[in-house]
Amino acid sequence: MNKLEELKKKFDELQNVYGSKELNSVYGCGCSHNPRVALVFMNPTAKNIATAKDWSGLRAQWLGVKPIWRFLTECGIFDANLYEEIKDKKPSEWTPEFCDRVYEEVANKKVWITNLAKCSQVDARPLSDEVFLQYKELLKEELKAVNPEKIVFFGNQVSSIMLEKVISVSQERKHKFTLKIGDKKFDSYAVYYPVGNGRFNQPKAIEDLTSLL
Numbered sequence: 001m002n003k004l005e006e007l008k009k010k011f012d013e014l015q016n017v018y019g020s021k022e023l024n025s026v027y028g029c030g031c032s033h034n035p036r037v038a039l040v041f042m043n044p045t046a047k048n049i050a051t052a053k054d055w056s057g058l059r060a061q062w063l064g065v066k067p068i069w070r071f072l073t074e075c076g077i078f079d080a081n082l083y084e085e086i087k088d089k090k091p092s093e094w095t096p097e098f099c100d101r102v103y104e105e106v107a108n109k110k111v112w113i114t115n116l117a118k119c120s121q122v123d124a125r126p127l128s129d130e131v132f133l134q135y136k137e138l139l140k141e142e143l144k145a146v147n148p149e150k151i152v153f154f155g156n157q158v159s160s161i162m163l164e165k166v167i168s169v170s171q172e173r174k175h176k177f178t179l180k181i182g183d184k185k186f187d188s189y190a191v192y193y194p195v196g197n198g199r200f201n202q203p204k205a206i207e208d209l210t211s212l213l
Helices: 003-018 067-074 080-087 096-108 129-146 156-163 196-212
Strands: 037-041 111-115 150-154 177-181 184-191
Touching: 003 129, 037 129, 037 156, 067 080, 067 196, 080 096, 096 111, 111 129, 129 156, 129 177, 150 156, 150 196, 156 177, 156 184, 184 196
Parallel strands: 037 111, 037 150, 150 184
Antiparallel strands: 177 184
């Protein structure tokens, strides 16, 4: 069993502790071997259709959700034609086969998409630092296994936890940090959270992500 498969078991165990019992955890997905960038978001919610207990398809980030795919398209790292299909689909119309297509495109763009915490919640209520810290070392293992050229942490909270200093994205735009994981060093960046409550900062997030890529 490879490292990413081993981590899935640990994430499922933590779902029972920190997530909603009626939901599944979801995992990182995309290009799992030397992607040009790993994108690290916060945690999944029930809006992701893959969190449902009866879901039989890929358990990956942002399935059945539209805004993030528009953001990635505008950053030039997702296919515009496929996004046009996403725009017209209701969550119930995202079949396992369509989800596979979406993440085949993510992989083709040499992108890995993941969350710091994999514990799914019924809504977008904030998680405490204490919960995110339970996943910190596991995310490091994940990133080391995937080995991206660059890492992007979205939002102040995720960036601060992973970079081990208080981060205000507004003060650190396009600043390159070095994240050391074992014997590896990764160029890392803090970028505005682009969706949800952070949607008003999406143009800045697009500018910064496009620039660093």
